Amino acid sequence: MEPGALRGRDPRKEKDLDYARQRRSAAEYPHAARRQLPRKKARAQRAFRRGAAQALRAARGRMQDESAQRATIDLDRVDRRTVATWTNPTLGEHVQQALEKRVQRVAWNFFKHPYDTDRHRQPFARFLAALTAGRRGHSGEMARRFGLILDAPMRADPGPVRVWPPSLSQNHQWLSAFFADEPDWKPKLRSWIAEVRPD
Structure with missing residues (x-):
């Protein structure tokens, strides 16, 4: 009896699904990259909040039309920095690339x-x-x-x-x-x- 027959599954299909589901990190230090991504997002959000607070700080006190308009312009200039992320290749793609490099x-x-x-x-x-x-x-x-x-x-x-x-x-x-x-x-x-x- 072949392995996996009792469970009614095809080992070849299971491996193909596993190759498509798993991903291989392309980062030099994958564990550090996973830790750094939330920190990068937090720094970007913190910079946006500080910029918005600084733009509104000038409009404190008695609101005048000119100061309100200037604060609105300053607030519009505050950009939310986008944290770049890359899609890691699947395990199947990684294995195929490794085999191609071996042939090269x-x-x-x-x-x-x-x-x-x-x-x-x-x-x-x-x-x-x-x-x-x-x-x-x-x-x-x-x-x-x-x-x-x-x-x-x-x-x-x-x-x-x-x-x-x-x-x-x-x-x-x-x-x-x-x-x-x-x-x-x-x-x-x-x-x-x-x-x-x-x-």
């Missing part, structure tokens, strides 16, 4: 440096051997990423090496230099991409 970072330790035969040739060949041995999990996303790199156009001026997100053109240039040393790997990599990539 594939081979980043190689691509972030200019290609050097003595430094990169053998380690990157071992990396490709391990990568192309995979047929499950995130292999489809990895294959799609390398397919985009191989199909990216070459640029005359690739720009700085260390950029984020990684430049497909720079990665393509890096792979071209590697394929010049290891020409057998280009058809192997394309064959693996064609086999594994879902689209």
Whole structure:
């Protein structure tokens, strides 16, 4: 009997609902951010009350038409400061973003440096051997990423090496230099991409 069958619930649906219901705070210090929000709202409200009181203080005593009009103008100038808030991504969106970043970072330790035969040739060949041995999990996303790199156009001026997100053109240039040393790997990599990539 599958887990959750006794309760009449589908675990997959429960997880999807949980991913849609929960939210992941994007703040650097989420606990402090939750504490600070009420304080920010209180400071904004306090500043508004003080401004309104200051505008009305000039109209105390005997009310004259001129002073009343000036107090009304001053009161209209008092702005209620809005406390900006941001909608945090759902847990499902956060997980999807993390997976996309993981795919973008594939081979980043190689691509972030200019290609050097003595430094990169053998380690990157071992990396490709391990990568192309995979047929499950995130292999489809990895294959799609390398397919985009191989199909990216070459640029005359690739720009700085260390950029984020990684430049497909720079990665393509890096792979071209590697394929010049290891020409057998280009058809192997394309064959693996064609086999594994879902689209």
